[in-house]
Amino acid sequence: MNTYIVLLRGINVSGKNKLPMKELRELLVKLKYSNVSTYIQSGNIILQSELSKEEIILTIHKAIKKEFDYDIPVIIRTPEEWKLAIDNYPFSLENEKIVAFSFLSTKTSQTEIEVKGINEDRYKIVNDLVYLYCPSGFGKTKLTNNTLEKKLNVSSTTRNLKTTLKLWDLVNKII
Numbered sequence: 001m002n003t004y005i006v007l008l009r010g011i012n013v014s015g016k017n018k019l020p021m022k023e024l025r026e027l028l029v030k031l032k033y034s035n036v037s038t039y040i041q042s043g044n045i046i047l048q049s050e051l052s053k054e055e056i057i058l059t060i061h062k063a064i065k066k067e068f069d070y071d072i073p074v075i076i077r078t079p080e081e082w083k084l085a086i087d088n089y090p091f092s093l094e095n096e097k098i099v100a101f102s103f104l105s106t107k108t109s110q111t112e113i114e115v116k117g118i119n120e121d122r123y124k125i126v127n128d129l130v131y132l133y134c135p136s137g138f139g140k141t142k143l144t145n146n147t148l149e150k151k152l153n154v155s156s157t158t159r160n161l162k163t164t165l166k167l168w169d170l171v172n173k174i175i
Contacts, residue, residue: 008043
């Protein structure tokens with residue numbers, strides 16, 4: 001049985017795409033996933049399955065579309081990929097409020113994008129991940145999911161350091 005961290009893009013944000021985590025967990029159990037757990041209300045899931053990453057993405061995407069009529073990106077990582085993302089963060093981790101990880105739906109060969117007005121904010125693109133360091137704050141940064149998606153032509157969902165580390169802790173309880 002393989003363990004996965006599944007991220008949903010745009011769930012329960014600003015009153016849109018409301019999806020109670022209890023209902024999401026029940027749906028995932030109906031789909032025959034094991035040890036399903038969620039963290040906070042923004043579409044963070046840990047589950048186990050014999051299916052491949054691609055099969056899980058497709059199955060969850062279709063089920064959410066059918067049950068809730070939300071056409072949302074589903075992004076998935078293995079625990080090894082998650083740990084590598086944390087370990088390779090290239091900027092300072094001293095101020096957790098300005099640290100984040102944007103998980104991409106697919107790998108990109110791009111390492112640079114043009115974004116005007118990012119000021120002191122920094123990013124580093126590595127395969128299917130964008131590391132973010134945003135001293136301006138996430139409410140003001142130009143390095144948003146929408147910007148990354150347009151510039152890189154992929155789906156993106158971002159998690160701050162606190163959430164990223166909490167998901168790592170939770171996944172370690174079942175592996």
